[in-house]
Amino acid sequence: MTLVNDYVHGYSAVEGTRLGDQAATLTELLHADTRFPPGSRVLEAGCGVGAQTVILAGNSPQADITSVDISDDSLAAAKQRVDEAGLGNVEFRQADIFDLPFPDDHFDHIFVCFVLEHLPNPTEALAALARVLKPGGSITVIEGDHGSTYFHPDSEPARRAVQCLVDLQRQAGGDALIGRRLYPLLVRAGYRDVHVSPRMVYVDASRPALVDGFTRKTFTAMVEGVGDQAVGQGMMNEADWAAGIRDLYRTAEDDGTFCYTVLQGGRTGMTR
Numbered sequence: 001m002t003l004v005n006d007y008v009h010g011y012s013a014v015e016g017t018r019l020g021d022q023a024a025t026l027t028e029l030l031h032a033d034t035r036f037p038p039g040s041r042v043l044e045a046g047c048g049v050g051a052q053t054v055i056l057a058g059n060s061p062q063a064d065i066t067s068v069d070i071s072d073d074s075l076a077a078a079k080q081r082v083d084e085a086g087l088g089n090v091e092f093r094q095a096d097i098f099d100l101p102f103p104d105d106h107f108d109h110i111f112v113c114f115v116l117e118h119l120p121n122p123t124e125a126l127a128a129l130a131r132v133l134k135p136g137g138s139i140t141v142i143e144g145d146h147g148s149t150y151f152h153p154d155s156e157p158a159r160r161a162v163q164c165l166v167d168l169q170r171q172a173g174g175d176a177l178i179g180r181r182l183y184p185l186l187v188r189a190g191y192r193d194v195h196v197s198p199r200m201v202y203v204d205a206s207r208p209a210l211v212d213g214f215t216r217k218t219f220t221a222m223v224e225g226v227g228d229q230a231v232g233q234g235m236m237n238e239a240d241w242a243a244g245i246r247d248l249y250r251t252a253e254d255d256g257t258f259c260y261t262v263l264q265g266g267r268t269g270m271t272r
Contacts, residue, residue: 026214029199029262030113031055034140038062040108045097045129046070046115050078056111057087066107068095097125102132109133113142116185120173126189139191141265145179148261149219151251157236158251161244164230165223182265191267203258215258220248 034056036042040063047053047067057065067090069075075092082090095101097115110129116122126141133139146166151158169176178185186194203210224245231238251258 026201026218026262027055029201030142030264031059034059034111036060036063036109040064041106042066042109042111043068043102043107043129043132044111044113045125046112047078047092048074048114050074050081052111052113053078053090054081054085054087057082057090058085061087061089063089063109065090066093066102067091068093068097068100070094070096098128100128100132104131105134106132107134108137110137110139112140114144116141117143117169117176117178118172118174122175122178122181122185123188126185126191130190139186139267141182141186142262143179143182143265144176144260144262146176148179148259150259151248152255152257153247153250155244155247155250157240157244158247159244160236161223161230161241161248164235164241165226167235168226168229168233179261179263182263186265186267194265194267196263196265199262199264201258201260201262203252204256205254211252211258214260215252215256216249219258219260220245220252223248 030052037060040060042056042060042063042065044053044056044065044067047069048071050067053065053067057063067075067078069078069092072094075094079092082092093101097119110133112129116125119125126139129139146162149162166176175181183194183196201210201214203215205211227241227245230236231241236244250256
C-alpha cells in the first residue's frame, strides 16, 4: 500500500484545510526549485488532496503532470482543487506507489512531498519509483523532521506534545523524524548524485504570515489534531496536553519564536 493503514493526522476536512495552509505558507521554501521544462513528464507520487499539486502545476504550466494516490477520496479533493485553480496540465490516477501502472523509464521527473514519513518501507517506495524514472531524470523528495523543532518560550508540556505525535506516527508505521534519513534512503534505493538541502522555517513577529500560516495553522494545528489519540492512550493526561497545546500557540505571540527544518533530497541519475 502507498500509505500506512492509519494516517496519523486523519482524513477530515480540517486536515485538508491544514494541508492547504501548509502548502501555501511554504510555497517559496519548497517550490523555488521545482519548476519543470515544457513537455516534460512529471510524476507526483502520493498527491493526497492536491495541496502541492496546484503549486507544481502552476509553476510548470507546460509540463505534463501525473498525480497519483491510493485514496479515491483524496484524488477527488485534489481534482477539485486543480479545477478550481483553472489548471489543465494534470492527470489524476488511482495507483499504489509500490505497483505503479506505468512502463519502465517513463517519467523525466518525480516529485514526492510529505509521503515517505507515513510509509513503513520508504526505501522500497523509492526503489519502486526509480523503475518508472528515465535514466538521468531527477527526483525531488521533501520531508520534515519533528525532532528539529524548537521554540521560545520553551515548554516541557509542549515538547511532550510534539513527542506524542512522533510516537503515534511510529505506532502507525511511519517516521516523523525521516528528514534526517533522506540521504541514506535515496542512496540505498539506488540513486546517485544525491544532494540534501535543509530548508529552515524560522518564525518571529516580524514575519506575521508565517506566524499565522506555519506556527498556528500548520505545525500547532497538526499536533493539536492528535490530542484524542495521545490522551486516549495515556501518553499525556488531559490537563498536561491542554497546557502543551496552549504553550505551542503561545510561541505565536509577539515575543515568541518558532523554528522547524524541512529537508529536500534529490538526484540527477541512477546507478542502474
